[in-house]
Structures are given as C-alpha cells and as structure tokens.
Amino acid sequence: MNIALIAHDKKKDDLVKFVLAYRDTFAKHxxxxxGTTGLRIQESTGLKVHRFQSGPLGGDQEIGAMIAKNQMDLVFFFRDPLTAQPHEPDVSALIRLCDVYSVPLATNMGTGEVLIRGLEKGDIDWRNLYRNKHC
Known part of the structure; x- marks a missing residue:
C-alpha cells in the first residue's frame, strides 16, 4: 500500500517515534x-521514503494529487492543533481529499495506533479493491 507521512514541526518527533515503533509494518509498504519529515524518518529508521517538497512549499499538494488520482491508501498526518499554520488551506484541502476518496487518515498518534493495527491485521485491504475499481 502507498502510505503518506506528514507532520507539523512540533509533531515531527512524535511521527518519527511512531514509525520507529512500527518500522517492520511500514517496511512492507x-x-x-x-520534505523534512521524510528526511527525518529516513535517517531515523533506514526506510526508503519518497520525498516531496516540504508542506508549505507544496508537499501537501503533491500528496493531495496522489489522493485525487486514488494512488494513496493511508495518510498519517500528525497535526499541531495549537499552532497556526500559514498553509492551513492546503492542510484543509488534504483532509477534504481523504474524505472524498475514502482514504483513512490519522491526525494524531491515538488514531494512528488504530490504523496501523488495522493495517497489520489486513483491515485496510479493502483499499486495494476500491483503488482498482475507481482508477
């Protein structure tokens, strides 16, 4: 499956720790x-990560384009709800696209835990059928 990993600055450490904790699962996808989030994950885990621009420079939109083409299956976007983001419209658009294309989205570690456990059990496999039907 194709998995997007995004984190606001104050949540990057949380996402890196999360990917480290579930490294074996993420390695299968x-x-x-x-940009920066991908680099930090690569350096900390040794996993291969396809990196886009940083979020404010268009990375959110690049991932959004993959969602719109039904090429993204799962999104982990650890958001910082307490800090204003200058690219908030891009963030909102990405979340909206996940809803439009039925892409599971975790915006915090709690929901991330549920989704990663579901991924491990095969509960997200329906995305393969959905993607093939709608592409």
Whole structure:
C-alpha cells in the first residue's frame, strides 16, 4: 500500500517515534512524505521514503494529487492543533481529499495506533479493491 507521512514541526518527533515503533509494518509498504519529515524518518529508521517538497512549499499538494488520482491508501498526518499554520488551506484541502476518496487518515498518534493495527491485521485491504475499481 502507498502510505503518506506528514507532520507539523512540533509533531515531527512524535511521527518519527511512531514509525520507529512500527518500522517492520511500514517496511512492507511504499512510503511517501513531505520534505523534512521524510528526511527525518529516513535517517531515523533506514526506510526508503519518497520525498516531496516540504508542506508549505507544496508537499501537501503533491500528496493531495496522489489522493485525487486514488494512488494513496493511508495518510498519517500528525497535526499541531495549537499552532497556526500559514498553509492551513492546503492542510484543509488534504483532509477534504481523504474524505472524498475514502482514504483513512490519522491526525494524531491515538488514531494512528488504530490504523496501523488495522493495517497489520489486513483491515485496510479493502483499499486495494476500491483503488482498482475507481482508477
């Protein structure tokens, strides 16, 4: 499956720790990330990550384009709800696209835990059928 990894600055450490904790699961999938987040994950885990631009420079939109083409299956976007983001419209658009294309989205570690456990059990496999039907 194609998995996007995105984190606001104050949540990057949390996402890196999360990917480290579930490294073996993430290693079985194709990973995509925005610039700095992807670099930090690569350096910390040794996993291959396809890196886009940083979020404010268009990385969120690049991932959004994959969602719109039904090429993304799961998104982990650890958001910082307490800090204003200058690219908030891009963030909102990405979340909206996940809803439009039925792409599971975790915006925090709690939901991330549920989704990663579901991924491990095969609960997200329906995305393969959905993607093939709608592409």
């Amino acid at each position: 194709t990973l995509y990330a925005t």
